[in-house]
Amino acid sequence: MSRATSPEGPGTTAVVPLRDGVSGKSRLAAVLDAGSRRRLVRVLARHVVETLLATDGIGHVVVVTADPVFARETLAGLTVEVLEQPVARPGLNAALEHAREVLAPRAQGLRPGVPDPAPGRLLVAHADLPALTPEDVTALLAEPTRVVIATDRDRSGTNLLLLPFEAEADSLSAAAKRRNLGFEGEGDGDEPFRFRFGVGSLVAHLSEAEVQGLDVTVVHRPGTAVDLDTADDWSQLPDEVRAKVGHEVPGLM
Ligand SMILES: Nc1nc2c(ncn2[C@@H]2O[C@H](COP(=O)(O)OP(=O)(O)OP(=O)(O)O)[C@@H](O)[C@H]2O)c(=O)[nH]1
Numbered sequence: 047m048s049r050a051t052s053p054e055g056p057g058t059t060a061v062v063p064l065r066d067g068v069s070g071k072s073r074l075a076a077v078l079d080a081g082s083r084r085r086l087v088r089v090l091a092r093h094v095v096e097t098l099l100a101t102d103g104i105g106h107v108v109v110v111t112a113d114p115v116f117a118r119e120t121l122a123g124l125t126v127e128v129l130e131q132p133v134a135r136p137g138l139n140a141a142l143e144h145a146r147e148v149l150a151p152r153a154q155g156l157r158p159g160v161p162d163p164a165p166g167r168l169l170v171a172h173a174d175l176p177a178l179t180p181e182d183v184t185a186l187l188a189e190p191t192r193v194v195i196a197t198d199r200d201r202s203g204t205n206l207l208l209l210p211f212e213a214e215a216d217s218l219s220a221a222a223k224r225r226n227l228g229f230e231g232e233g234d235g236d237e238p239f240r241f242r243f244g245v246g247s248l249v250a251h252l253s254e255a256e257v258q259g260l261d262v263t264v265v266h267r268p269g270t271a272v273d274l275d276t277a278d279d280w281s282q283l284p285d286e287v288r289a290k291v292g293h294e295v296p297g298l299m
């Protein structure tokens with residue numbers, strides 16, 4: 047069941063990055079034609095957004111995409127905000143930076159005057175997690191650390207990432223730590239947590255948390271670990287999840 051969400055409501059803001067309906071799921075091209083891949087992207091994105099909407103503690107769900115028409119069609123009927131990724135900022139990490147820049151000022155004003163035990167948190171959730179449940183999301187939100195990473199099946203990637211909206215007060219020292227660690231192209235301070243999704247993103251995000259002085263928990267749960275990118279991922283899903291997704295995308299069975 048969907049809960050009503052609004053930018054003014056309490057809770058964590060969830061951001062779901064979503065590609066267009068044409069270029070995604072390329073690693074399944076050998077087993078699925080373009081129409082079926084598009085259908086799959088839609089089915090998975092709806093599942094993730096519905097799961098987030100059904101989770102207590104998620105106050106607002108935002109999808110960031112370069113293809114808002116596809117996203118709106120895909121998510122028709124769901125209480126979700128579609129945020130357009132600027133053409134000048136291509137790629138997954140840039141999409142998330144854009145979303146954070148738009149959403150952070152709103153998050154700061156979520157509940158003026160009301161003490162919040164976990165103010166201004168952002169949850170990034172990939173749009174291709176077929177086994178994700180509200181219980182999984184609740185478990186992430188309940189972790190006591192400021193950063194929570196739900197890793198993927200082989201424990202090298204990041205499928206969900208929970209973090210504070212804002213850079214820590216000591217972000218000047220964060221910039222210095224980055225330079226000490228030999229990261230290139232660093233600024234002078236006031237830098238937020240850098241999104242580093244891509245190959246090896248678990249280690250990259252752990253390094254980023256260290257640079258920011260943020261404590262971190264790594265979570266590995268059946269519902270958060272399988273992002274559906276390959277035929278092998280598909281084979282690892284529980285039977286009931288495969289039956290449900292396979293019913294909607296017949297080419298997968
Ligand atoms: N807004 C946005 N989302 C992206 C972009 N690239 C990937 N995503 C989303 O980020 C999440 C992880 O994507 P990936 O698994 O890396 O890519 P994919 O398109 O699902 O699959 P592949 O084509 O096999 O890489 C999914 O929710 C994608 O829809 C991008 O450039 N912009």
Ligand SMILES: C=C(OP(=O)(O)O)C(=O)O
Nearest residue numbers: 203204205243244247273
């Ligand atoms: C983007 C990532 O993974 P994938 O491309 O496998 O979805 C990641 O784990 O950071």
